Amino acid sequence: MADLKLKVTLKISVLLVTGFCFLLFGNGVQSLSMEQQPYRTGYHFQPPKNWINGPMYYKGVYHLFYQYNPYAAVWGNISWAHSISYDLVNWIHLDNALSPDDPFDINGCWSGSTTVLPDGKPVILYTGSDTMNRQVQNLAEPKNVSDPLLREWVKSAHNPLMTPVDGIDPKSFRDPTTAWLGPDGLWRVLDSRSKEPLHSSTRTGMWECPDFYPVSIDGKDGVDTSSLDKSTKHVLKVSFNDCDHYVLGNYMPVTDNFSVDSDFLENGSDLRYDYGKFYASKTFFDSGKKRRILWGWIPESDSTTDDIEKGWSGLQSIPRSILLSKTGKQLIQWPVEEIEMQRAENVSFKNKELKGGSVLGSLRHYSFSVSFDLSNLKEAELMDPSWIDPQLLCSQKTASVRGNVGPFGILAFASNDLTEQTAIFLRVLVIRADRCIRIPELQIDHSIVESFGGEGRACITARVYPKLAIDNQAYLYAFNNGTFDVNISTLNAWSMKKAQIVSSTKRRKPHLN
Ligand SMILES: *[C@@H]1O[C@H](CO)[C@@H](O)[C@H](O)[C@H]1NC(C)=O
Ligand SMILES: *[C@@H]1O[C@H](CO)[C@@H](O)[C@H](O)[C@H]1NC(C)=O
Ligand SMILES: *[C@@H]1O[C@H](CO)[C@@H](O)[C@H](O)[C@H]1NC(C)=O
Ligand SMILES: *[C@@H]1O[C@H](CO)[C@@H](O)[C@H](O)[C@H]1NC(C)=O
Ligand SMILES: *[C@@H]1O[C@H](CO)[C@@H](O)[C@H](O)[C@H]1NC(C)=O
Ligand SMILES: *[C@@H]1O[C@H](CO)[C@@H](O)[C@H](O)[C@H]1NC(C)=O
Ligand SMILES: *[C@@H]1O[C@H](CO)[C@@H](O)[C@H](O)[C@H]1NC(C)=O
Numbered sequence: 002m003a004d005l006k007l008k009v010t011l012k013i014s015v016l017l018v019t020g021f022c023f024l025l026f027g028n029g030v031q032s033l034s035m036e037q038q039p040y041r042t043g044y045h046f047q048p049p050k051n052w053i054n055g056p057m058y059y060k061g062v063y064h065l066f067y068q069y070n071p072y073a074a075v076w077g078n079i080s081w082a083h084s085i086s087y088d089l090v091n092w093i094h095l096d097n098a099l100s101p102d103d104p105f106d107i108n109g110c111w112s113g114s115t116t117v118l119p120d121g122k123p124v125i126l127y128t129g130s131d132t133m134n135r136q137v138q139n140l141a142e143p144k145n146v147s148d149p150l151l152r153e154w155v156k157s158a159h160n161p162l163m164t165p166v167d168g169i170d171p172k173s174f175r176d177p178t179t180a181w182l183g184p185d186g187l188w189r190v191l192d193s194r195s196k197e198p199l200h201s202s203t204r205t206g207m208w209e210c211p212d213f214y215p216v217s218i219d220g221k222d223g224v225d226t227s228s229l230d231k232s233t234k235h236v237l238k239v240s241f242n243d244c245d246h247y248v249l250g251n252y253m254p255v256t257d258n259f260s261v262d263s264d265f266l267e268n269g270s271d272l273r274y275d276y277g278k279f280y281a282s283k284t285f286f287d288s289g290k291k292r293r294i295l296w297g298w299i300p301e302s303d304s305t306t307d308d309i310e311k312g313w314s315g316l317q318s319i320p321r322s323i324l325l326s327k328t329g330k331q332l333i334q335w336p337v338e339e340i341e342m343q344r345a346e347n348v349s350f351k352n353k354e355l356k357g358g359s360v361l362g363s364l365r366h367y368s369f370s371v372s373f374d375l376s377n378l379k380e381a382e383l384m385d386p387s388w389i390d391p392q393l394l395c396s397q398k399t400a401s402v403r404g405n406v407g408p409f410g411i412l413a414f415a416s417n418d419l420t421e422q423t424a425i426f427l428r429v430l431v432i433r434a435d436r437c438i439r440i441p442e443l444q445i446d447h448s449i450v451e452s453f454g455g456e457g458r459a460c461i462t463a464r465v466y467p468k469l470a471i472d473n474q475a476y477l478y479a480f481n482n483g484t485f486d487v488n489i490s491t492l493n494a495w496s497m498k499k500a501q502i503v504s505s506t507k508r509r510k511p512h513l514n
Pocket of ligand 1: 078
């Protein structure tokens with residue numbers, strides 16, 4: 002039934018913050034050394050053990066905060082771990098920023114966000130689970146703003162700043178967003194529930210990790226969360242049903258009204274950041290490069306037993322820059338340019354014909370992009386108007402259901418004999434004017450593949466645990482399971498260097514009462 006989403010207007014002149022999203026997970030027992038593990042990633046951010054997120058840019062340094070259990074392979078004792086980077090690829094782990102050791106967060110320092118105040122000072126606003134297991138919102142500030150690494154954080158003497166009032170369920174009052182400043186000089190922040198919701202929907206389940214920010218209508222630059230620029234649209238993202246869903250709309254700062262173009266889960270416009278594994282994401286405005294960056298948490302698809310054996314669970318997506326598409330109807334995402342620094346050797350070819358029913362290989366790979374050139378679109382099957390739900394259609398028409406033009410695409414994580422493979426493919430159903438279809442830029446890294454199709458309009462992330470296609474036994478093939486031929490106009494593939502992810506100190510375990 003109706004699920005109210007909330008808007009809480011803070012009537013305080015303190016600032017707020019945000020950061021994070023939720024999650025948990027286990028870690029702990031390690032039976033294999035990390036070097037022996039085939040599924041640990043090379044250039045995706047992973048903590049030594051578990052995981053989640055809350056990014057920020059401050060004085061030339063990227064900060065990532067994430068939910069972390071220093072003790073066990075299960076969710077519990079949730080702290081804010083802290084890692085920093087100068088380039089979004091190579092990371093240094095610092096001591097935890099927040100540990101659950103005060104009455105207002107003794108049962109966990111849960112998700113929240115960071116906000117950079119107008120004077121440049123950053124603050125953290127996070128959910129604490131208090132002595133009575135109520136969810137309350139707390140503030141923390143850096144101990145030394147001159148330290149670009151922001152190593153130490155001090156919780157506010159005024160905590161908790163917000164407690165569940167007005168009949169709000171104390172167990173569903175969490176995940177404050179980055180705050181934004183209204184024209185009246187008051188800060189606003191979204192939280193999980195409110196009497197006066199900014200937006201509500203009867204179609205969804207419980208919301209987690211909301212995010213609310215402006216995107217430029219015509220520009221390529223990202224926009225600060227507090228911008229009052231009129232040439233923007235606003236994005237409201239919430240996490241539910243294991244996916245990050247968003248709507249676009251117009252926000253009126255004076256009245257705090259938000260009118261959406263279409264609601265969540267609407268037929269034909271079910272907008273999601275990613276149609277695969279991608280949850281509890283956050284964006285932040287990178288004031289250095291004037292871009293907005295999206296980062297999502299990618300959980301595992303294996304079992305909890307496997308996670309305990311591996312000693313870790315979950316990783317972060319590649320940071321993605323996020324913009325409004327030219328049509329104004331959806332967002333587009335692309336891996337941040339810094340990822341290209343990790344490219345090593347490449348394999349490229351142009352103008353290769355891929356006959357119907359054939360496979361072309363084989364490349365050792367890690368990251369690549371490919372374009373297909375189609376001259377025979379008139380042969381494509383006509384789109385049946387009853388196929389309104391692309392998710393359903395794709396789940397029924399898999400790579401082994403042969404068509405006219407397609408399915409064609411890439412087999413990743415393939416063993417040399419193709420007994421193992423992960424197909425990433427296109428099936429052409431609608432006749433369109435453009436002949437050249439640029440499909441996925443893929444980022445492949447040991448146990449994850451992130452694909453960016455349609456120039457970033459459709460992203461799909463999957464976790465894969467190959468048994469044979471491991472390390473230098475992992476190959477990439479192009480395949481065409483359609484009746485008609487297609488041409489590959491260009492294909493570029495690169496191997497990727499391993500990122501440096503190191504600890505600056507031994508991670509401190511929080512004090513327990
Ligand atoms: C927190 O860690 C301590 C020490 O390992 C443990 O005794 C306690 O049960 C943990 N609490 C939760 C909620 O996991
Ligand atoms: C604050 O950080 C700056 C820059 O790292 C450092 O020079 C200064 O000594 C620090 N101040 C204190 C009180 O630790
Ligand atoms: C703004 O929202 C309020 C409360 O939901 C509503 O009464 C009002 O009509 C809205 N105003 C505009 C301009 O949409
Ligand atoms: C979407 O369309 C289908 C078929 O027309 C209909 O049964 C369903 O209720 C619609 N869903 C929504 C959310 O409008
Ligand atoms: C591939 O590598 C060669 C030789 O290092 C270089 O000249 C070429 O530009 C690279 N191609 C791409 C697409 O990166
Ligand atoms: C191509 O289609 C054949 C026949 O349906 C199937 O056996 C094969 O697995 C398909 N290839 C892929 C990559 O799915
Ligand atoms: C592929 O390219 C060849 C050579 O340019 C051309 O003759 C052929 O028609 C193309 N096939 C398709 C399906 O585009």
